[in-house]
Amino acid sequence: MPSQPSVISPDLIPAELYPVINALCAVSIDVAAVIAKGPLGQSLGSQVGENTDGDAQKALDVLADEMFEGALREANVRWYASEEQETVLTLDPAGKYALAIDPLDGSSNIDVNVSIGTIFSVFDAKDEAEASFLRPAREQLTGGYILYGPSCCLVVTFGSGTQQYVLDPDTKQFVLVEKAMSVPATSKEFAINASNYRHWSKPVRTYIDECLAGKEGPRGKDFNMRWVGSLVAETHRILTRGGIFLYPRDGRPGYENGRLRMIYECAPIAFVIEQAQGGATDGETPILDLAADTLHGRTPLIFGSAEKVAAVAAHHELSE
Template structure:
């Protein structure tokens, strides 16, 4: 099995970007260890604070955010960072080449039950036309990403990443502490009758979405033998889609503040859309390519459907 750096060099990734990816992954290894220790490390439970999204923070959320933040800001190649847990961009080295955005711990509601959680990250080229610590550094389309990936903390720790080419899967080898290539190229099947959606929100969706899911759950012939799978962690649900197909759907709904759903464009939708599309899948928001959306704010949310091409097209045709 090949180690991470030789694979990246083979893919033509620059040394500077490789070193930055190493920094991100160094933080992920520390998070992986803390996750594996659970209650023994004193990281379970919630804090008394809320993040910018209005969500109660878990202790491990705070720890993971600080670990990644500290490591990235100590890297001279980083001009700025943006975290789902932070109100605004945090400036780094004004001469740095890159900017990094991340969701330090996606699926944090699963922490205390030992469920699936993960770190999502994305890297862009820094902008020279705005201040280094401006939110506008991240006013870039998903199509401009240089690298996107996630680390899934589970029975094994997996890294799924693309630097513009194939979406590859690596596994953390605990014996020597490095990520080894375990899947050369991930490919999303064109269709699979599995879907992931939070059906508890059904009553808040518009009529088109409710009708689509009514047809799916009542086995309309177009959706023959559909099955629902839901991890309450986007990173886990999308990993399943990448591994065996299906579709992950998070619509907007009628509640104030959730008109565009809960998925953040910068921290979740863009990086995962890049991984899905580079694996042969499709990622849309109300019929528009997620990777072509021009951001309007740092914590912008978008409704999404991503996964197997035919499944996404079927959902989009029924709801837009």
């Protein structure tokens, strides 16, 4: 029996992983409630410190991390790796799983009321803590995210399609709404921070130039640009409407490998997208074929409609 009250139907969730998913969902209900209070509650967007990479930590980053860590101690999780923690924590020495989490993705958007979320990934636990995470991303057992937006939803894959659940605010239960999400094959949208154009590599500039050329260009259509600054929000839009997201490496110091963390962000998002018939690469190699070399290692991330991701990869091949 799960240590948390049951808040999600177990029908399509592997039985051994149910306590993990149920615990994540139970905590997310509380996190969503805290976020919904906005300025009526504590100052969630105030900076309270820095994480291991020098990025600003918001109050809600720390609070969410503590909430998830506590709930997962009785969910058969041995190792807990968080973007907000310097090292791996031991939750249950006899636990079967290793869980990596970005407790609050997009926290810089808290005070402007933009959708934010929680990203997670689960592996079988190895005897050595870090080795449980420093492995090919394709070895994930599950990956997904919880979106705190106009509706609170869970998007998750166990390796056989991507499912979506929505939190019913009346019953406090996550209800299955899609058994098999699919990234639309065509779209007229791309997402990238265009202010960094001058720092991009030639393959990335070439692809974006083709999009900006519109109907008269090689892509043969007019495009719209989107950029939220919240990975979970970007992912959910692409799963729903299609398109492509690019956070490439560039020429600035510290951006040689992009800025997104392989373990906490890129691997689970890539798993979700591939299981929804999309593509996810570092520009050349599928993310799921890569492994992080450190707990907080970064990688470029390009994902979305498979055809668009392949087009970016083709530009990288031509530049070699």
